Amino acid sequence: MTLDRKILICYNEPIKYYNNYLGKEIQEEHQDVDLSERDFLKQIDNIQKILQKKYYTVDSLAINRNIQHAIKKITNYSPDAILNFVESVEGNSNLESYFAGLYDLLNIPFTGNNSTCLGNCLGKDLTKQILHSHGVRTPKHVIADINKIPKENKFNLRFPVILKLANEDASIGISEHSVVNNYESLRERLNYLFNAFNQSVIIEEYIDGRELNVAILGNEILPISEIIFDGLPNDLPKIITYEAKWSPESIYYKNTAGRCPAPLDKKLKQRIEKIALTSFHALECRDYSRVDIRLSTKNVPYVIEINPNPDISPDSGFVRSANAAGISYEQLLNKILNFALNRAQYDTQIAI
Secondary structure, eight states, X not given: OOEEEEEEEEEEOOOOOSSOSSSSOOSSOOOSSOHHHHHHHHHXXXXXXXXXXXXXXXXXXXXXXXXXXXXXXXXXXXXXXXXXXXXXXXXBGGGHHHHHHHHHHTTOOBSSOOHHHHHHHHSHHHHHHHHHHTTOOOOOEEEEOTTOOOOGGGOOOOXXXXXXXXXXXXXXXXXXXXXXXXHHHHHHHHHHHHXXXXXXXXXXXXXXXXXXXXXXXXXXXXXXXXXXXXXXOTTSOSSXXXXXXXXXXXXXXXTOEEESSOOOOHHHHHHHHHHHHHHHHHTTOOSEEEEEEEEXXXXXXXXXXXXXXXXXXXXXXXXXXXXXXXXXXXXHHHHHHHXXXXXXXXXXXXXX
């Protein structure tokens, strides 16, 4: 039986924003768009077909900077809920939170996290400040503003350090060159990132240990997944690069498989789950998010990233954890959509 509900899938229209997303110089032709956007575009039709099994009307809408067009389409369609997959607008990740705010202005329930959460999680420095205020440990860091390189005699982080774009996600700009071992390499890497991406950079002390992904669905912690780096050559840092996520032919993609559930003793597992849930609530996440954690050589957990509305492609880490919990891909989509539909029902009851 199909439900008489209208569902609209909103996603970002893939478009070129940076000349090179890989975070390193490459010989072949640069990507014309963000591979993470292009890859997910292939999933939209499949998601629509899955939802049509349960809902009477399901449509999709590609989002770009023509906001008037989007508003007209959304209001004319008048969906009962929006399945929100908008992670940027014409490649600009800073506009992700703005679009979630637009749904609120239109008074249309939508899946995933609200605009405040999305904005706070995108800004890595702000994320750390919020986590620290809740007693959550993160790697020590400094922010390098555009074209401002920290002076060597005032740089107080211990090498090795890892450099990331301060306001990007999907591992954009992260490559094997992101981990550096001395000040000269730090200067070189900063100059490259400033020139290639024209934004601030966060410099963190590199935690050389196991990497864990903690998927949270509603308030339920799914089985913890671990990234296995064993197949990587010894001269490559054990990190998740842009290629590891989006370039199937790369060394990183082929040698960073996930294992779920991760083998953890009971006490450590409980500690990690508590930290992940504290982080989830500290950033005011809702519906679904992923907390990425690194363990030091002494098994001390450090939160390295909060990912609201993480990738839920069928081969993603979040879906791997859901499957380990006995949740199929179809069930996962419907659970996420039900969060929004239930909010709509609750808001209607309050209005009455």
